[in-house]
Amino acid sequence: MLWDQLLLALSPYLLVVCLAGTTLGILWGAMPGLSTTMAMALLIGLSTGMSQDVAIMFMLGVFTGSVFGGTITAVLINIPGTPDAVPTMIEGYPLARRGEGGLALGTAIGASFMGNWIGILLLIALIPVILRLALEFRSWEMFLLAMWGIAISGTMTAGKRPIKGWISGWIGLVFAFVGLEPIYGVPRYTFDVAILEDGISYVPVLIGLFGLAEILRVLPQRNPVGIPEKVGRVVPPISTLWKHARVAVRSGLIGTIIGAIPGAGANVASFLSYDIGRRRASPEERAKWGTGSYQAIVCSEAASNANIGGSMLPTLTLGIPGSAAAAAFLAALELKNVVVGPTLQIEHPGLIYFIYFALIIANFFMYGMAIVLVKPCVKLFSLPQALLMPLIVPICVLGAYAANLSYFDVYVMLGAGLVGYGLRRFGFPLAPMVLAVILGPLADENLRRALVVFEGKSWSAILIEHPIGTLLLGVVLYTFYDGIFRRRS
Amino acid sequence: MSPEPEDTRSERAGPELGRRGEEEDASTPQRDLAAAVAIAAFALGVMAFALALPNPGSLFTAPGLLPFLTGLTLFAMAVGLGVAAVRAGGARGLGGILSSGAPDSDAHPGRAWALIGLLVAMVVVIDAVPFEVRFRVAGRALEIGTFEVVSIPFLAVVLRLFWRASVLRCLLVAAVAVVGFAAAFRYGFNIPLPGSG
Numbered sequence: 001m002l003w004d005q006l007l008l009a010l011s012p013y014l015l016v017v018c019l020a021g022t023t024l025g026i027l028w029g030a031m032p033g034l035s036t037t038m039a040m041a042l043l044i045g046l047s048t049g050m051s052q053d054v055a056i057m058f059m060l061g062v063f064t065g066s067v068f069g070g071t072i073t074a075v076l077i078n079i080p081g082t083p084d085a086v087p088t089m090i091e092g093y094p095l096a097r098r099g100e101g102g103l104a105l106g107t108a109i110g111a112s113f114m115g116n117w118i119g120i121l122l123l124i125a126l127i128p129v130i131l132r133l134a135l136e137f138r139s140w141e142m143f144l145l146a147m148w149g150i151a152i153s154g155t156m157t158a159g160k161r162p163i164k165g166w167i168s169g170w171i172g173l174v175f176a177f178v179g180l181e182p183i184y185g186v187p188r189y190t191f192d193v194a195i196l197e198d199g200i201s202y203v204p205v206l207i208g209l210f211g212l213a214e215i216l217r218v219l220p221q222r223n224p225v226g227i228p229e230k231v232g233r234v235v236p237p238i239s240t241l242w243k244h245a246r247v248a249v250r251s252g253l254i255g256t257i258i259g260a261i262p263g264a265g266a267n268v269a270s271f272l273s274y275d276i277g278r279r280r281a282s283p284e285e286r287a288k289w290g291t292g293s294y295q296a297i298v299c300s301e302a303a304s305n306a307n308i309g310g311s312m313l314p315t316l317t318l319g320i321p322g323s324a325a326a327a328a329f330l331a332a333l334e335l336k337n338v339v340v341g342p343t344l345q346i347e348h349p350g351l352i353y354f355i356y357f358a359l360i361i362a363n364f365f366m367y368g369m370a371i372v373l374v375k376p377c378v379k380l381f382s383l384p385q386a387l388l389m390p391l392i393v394p395i396c397v398l399g400a401y402a403a404n405l406s407y408f409d410v411y412v413m414l415g416a417g418l419v420g421y422g423l424r425r426f427g428f429p430l431a432p433m434v435l436a437v438i439l440g441p442l443a444d445e446n447l448r449r450a451l452v453v454f455e456g457k458s459w460s461a462i463l464i465e466h467p468i469g470t471l472l473l474g475v476v477l478y479t480f481y482d483g484i485f486r487r488r489s
Numbered sequence: 490m491s492p493e494p495e496d497t498r499s500e501r502a503g504p505e506l507g508r509r510g511e512e513e514d515a516s517t518p519q520r521d522l523a524a525a526v527a528i529a530a531f532a533l534g535v536m537a538f539a540l541a542l543p544n545p546g547s548l549f550t551a552p553g554l555l556p557f558l559t560g561l562t563l564f565a566m567a568v569g570l571g572v573a574a575v576r577a578g579g580a581r582g583l584g585g586i587l588s589s590g591a592p593d594s595d596a597h598p599g600r601a602w603a604l605i606g607l608l609v610a611m612v613v614v615i616d617a618v619p620f621e622v623r624f625r626v627a628g629r630a631l632e633i634g635t636f637e638v639v640s641i642p643f644l645a646v647v648l649r650l651f652w653r654a655s656v657l658r659c660l661l662v663a664a665v666a667v668v669g670f671a672a673a674f675r676y677g678f679n680i681p682l683p684g685s686g
Binding site for chain 1: 516517520521523524528531535538539542543545546547549550551552553554555556559560562563566567569570573600601604605608609611612615616636640644647648651652653654662666667670671673674677678679680681682683684
């Protein structure tokens with residue numbers, strides 16, 4: 001089976017698809033304002049017209065490419081193409097101004113390649129363990145896992161104000177309740193509108209929140225992009241990378257772990273790794289941080305790229321997306337009738353191996369294309385956002401419609417975009433909302449099932465009989481405690 | 490371009506960096522207070538509708554159970570956000586909520602509202618106007634539907650408003666982009682477009 005999947009992944013057509021996806025991803029990520037999640041969200045609609053293998057190859061190519069792409073603008077023109085490239089921007093831009101832009105980018109490319117490898121290897125190592133554990137999960141555990149996912153996503157994306165992340169998640173939960181509820185078929189929050197009885201699909205919500213809301217936020221701003229500077233020779237410096245190999249491994253581990261936490265994306269990983277790296281750096285090295293440190297670039301890039309493999313871990317084993325971009329990948333898989341979760345290996349034998357190979361191939365392509373594309377990307381920077389952003393509007397409409405061939409979904413996308421724009425203006429993160437729209441039905445159904453099973457039992461009996469559930473309950477409560485008390489102090 | 494002052498750089502690379510949220514900078518106490526009031530009202534509505542839902546079984550399987558609990562906790566969070574905002578001085582200067590205090594203040598409210606209006610109008614018009622023309626080119630059946638006919642002028646207006654190129658250039662870019670996307674979906678991936686088959 002492993003061999004068959006390898007041969008399938010290495011078929012010329014799929015290699016071309018993966019190369020195209022990676023190239024598109026790098027170019028997309030390099031353009032300021034166009035994020036990885038936006039790319040992934042917009043691709044869901046397009047993936048409906050692709051076969052399963054092609055869709056997986058293409059989307060993982062775009063995912064891998066776009067996470068790196070943001071680095072190019074961050075280093076050369078001091079504008080992070082994607083949010084996770086901010087630490088790289090802080091370090092890379094001063095280097096570029098000293099004429100070391102090519103070397104900084106080369107270091108970033110090498111660190112990204114290493115980070116991806118760490119994420120993929122940990123994904124391969126940990127998936128069998130998590131899958132075995134996930135089979136032990138019953139309704140109570142699934143409910144708690146879903147609620148923890150929403151809560152931790154809120155904590156991780158809202159910085160010092162976790163309450164804003166939780167509010168965003170809770171609003172998403174309310175949207176998830178719209179429609180016929182699964183046990184009795186009672187309509188909830190449908191207001192006698194028949195089309196609402198089918199509920200709100202999360203695909204148009206995702207496109208609205210990360211596509212349209214971003215256009216509404218960025219387009220009216222007047223922020224001219226500076227003239228790109230000369231790049232120099234972009235070759236990943238082996239000696240620099242070797243010198244920082246230990247840091248790269250540590251950052252890769254951080255990136256993978258953060259990736260495995262639901263909703264926490266590459267931006268959280270790169271910031272956290274950068275912060276930890278600074279604290280652990282030698283005094284001489286620490287003195288360079290903020291003024292152009294190669295070690296800092298390795299910290300940021302290895303973590304943000306390892307996040308890709310990490311985010312696939314809960315996505316594939318539990319059906320709980322590790323990041324907003326992984327949620328888009330999950331949506332694309334669902335449109336292909338692939339139900340991820342504990343039974344993935346049984347219901348879709350070989351698919352996991354195919355995903356491993358797709359990630360590995362995309363990583364190699366990312367490495368090669370990143371070196372090739374740096375200079376063409378500089379030309380792309382001269383295209384104004386005022387030209388690029390409006391062109392995404394038709395893709396939002398087409399993407400939202402294509403998922404279910406329903407124009408109602410286009411209205412949902414529009415509504416989600418307006419809500420998302422409003423929430424962002426008021427400082428609320430959007431990733432927890434998406435996660436809640438996905439996990440809400442799962443939480444609702446499993447809570448009620450669990451309560452029926454628990455009827456007549458004492459709390460102490462429940463806690464003793466369900467050790468995994470008890471552990472998860474503790475984790476959920478700690479997440480709220482941490483958010484309310486520790487972060488405030 | 491002058492070099493950045495040393496102290497600013499060290500602040501940016503400081504320990505708080507790891508804890509920055511993606512939206513944290515957009516927050517002001519005034520905005521938080523206004524958001525808290527709106528969210529509290531929304532949460533009360535969620536609870537009221539949850540209580541009104543029929544319950545064919547026991548309390549444990551009630552369709553409104555989790556929606557009610559969600560509304561209740563959302564209300565509590567809104568109160569928490571509101572209290573924190575008032576303590577931070579959010580009750581002063583509420584009038585300037587939408588106009589200042591955030592890094593996106595360089596966004597012109599008029600331009601943002603114009604964009605929202607155009608996008609809403611575009612989505613509604615695509616739904617409302619039926620249009621489909623089929624023709625053959627070199628033996629191949631092609632079509633132009635509502636999506637292309639409506640999207641091209643709307644996109645051209647958005648481009649003219651923000652990109653500020655000539656009308657002809659905007660129209661040309663809009664036409665090439667919309668027809669290209671439509672062709673990719675319709676002929677490349679066999680996905681029907683909104684407003685046509």
